[in-house]
Amino acid sequence: MTFHYLVGTPEGITHFTERHELGLFTSDEYSNAFRDCGMKVVYYSKGLMGRGLYVAMKPLTAREISK
Numbered sequence: 001m002t003f004h005y006l007v008g009t010p011e012g013i014t015h016f017t018e019r020h021e022l023g024l025f026t027s028d029e030y031s032n033a034f035r036d037c038g039m040k041v042v043y044y045s046k047g048l049m050g051r052g053l054y055v056a057m058k059p060l061t062a063r064e065i066s067k
Contacts, residue, residue: 030054 003018025033027043034041034056047053 001020001022003020005016005018007014007016031041031043031054034054037056037058039056039058041054041056044053044055
């Protein structure tokens with residue numbers, strides 16, 4: 001997708017674009033990507049806006065816990 005922006009200032013109008021590359025992944029692919037990075041992941045199907053939410057966290061090491 002290409003987003004087009006117009007920015008107006010007293011000096012004039014500037015146009016610029018920003019390209020966004022999107023991908024579609026399955027729930028398992030998302031979860032496995034987090035796990036492959038060493039994270040624990042939980043999926044909440046309702047999420048914040050009804051579209052689902054992944055929450056991932058790197059587990060703490062013994063050293064981090066003892067601080």
